Amino acid sequence: MRIIALPSMSSEANKDRLFEEASTWFFRLQSGDLSEFERHTYENWLSESPAHRQSMTEVEGLLNAMQTPSKNIRDREQATLVPHVRKRRLFSPAFAKAASALMVCTALILYLQPALLQNFQSDYYTATGEQREIVLADGSHVLLNTDTAIKVHLQGNRRKIELLRGEAFFEVVHNQSQPFVVNADHVNTKDIGTAFSVSRLEDKVTVSVSEGVVETAIEPILEPVERLTKGQSAVYKANKLINRQSINTELELAWRDGRMVFIQATLDEIALQINRYRTGKLLIADPKLKQRRLTAVFYLNRLDDAINTLHRNFGIPVRRVTNYLVLLG
Known part of the structure; x- marks a missing residue:
């Protein structure tokens, strides 16, 4: 029996993971200094699954594209060499090459590191291996776990936190006239005077209560409502409740x-x-x-x-x- 919930991987998340593994091997191969053991390990990894070979092909195609000018750019360059025709170009071929390379690099970075975009959208975030405690304007405390990003909305009688990725623990200053809600991938968790954690890892959202009571529900209907008390957790996947259980909060958190x-x-x-x-x-x-x-x-x-x-x-x-x-x- 596993005490700490460790997420299984969706097909999309598994594809991303394989892409990262293939990227690692690509750069190791490019370095040219693989040992015999490392090359044997790489060959075993490659032959282990067709998905591994497909990921390696995708990585090679994408990363090699960074070193190869776009065919469309080459065609446009050739088209500008028509005799006796003088046209004023807004951008030079060199600029077009640089812009194209920049676009490819940017797309590659965002593909490999989607967290960068989430960090830009967030109010607070942590890097890999970092934890960070935040005191909100209402006095509530939020502890961000590794690789986590949140957006904070505190306006009038509205207190809402968006968990963009990762895991956070909330110690909420209760105010009945200002409900405190945490949203993670359409799962709403409403505080009723409590301390709780919400995690958004891979394709699952998990809510665990260490003190007090929370209510969870799926947007936009917000029904049915699951009421969780101390020592209980709920797990959601694809906008459905898939598990509700008692937990050891000291181990879980x-x-x-x-x-x-x-x-x-x-x-x-x-x-x-x-x-x-x-x-x-x-x-x-x-x-x-x-x-x-x-x-x-x-x-x-x-x-x-x-x-x-x-x-x-x-x-x-x-x-x-x-x-x-x-x-x-």
């Missing part, structure tokens, strides 16, 4: 104390969680290890020690390819 607690979690789930908090990528090179179950406690400020623990205590091979890329198996 251990991240507030700088810890990750796993009880019989798969290595795949553990790696996914470590990647949430650690800059870089922890990849499982041996598919047979993905479903191995472990029980462990890791500290968020010592995740490199956590990786060493996987080797020292559980015998899992660890290969540090770079400071960014670590392979298990």
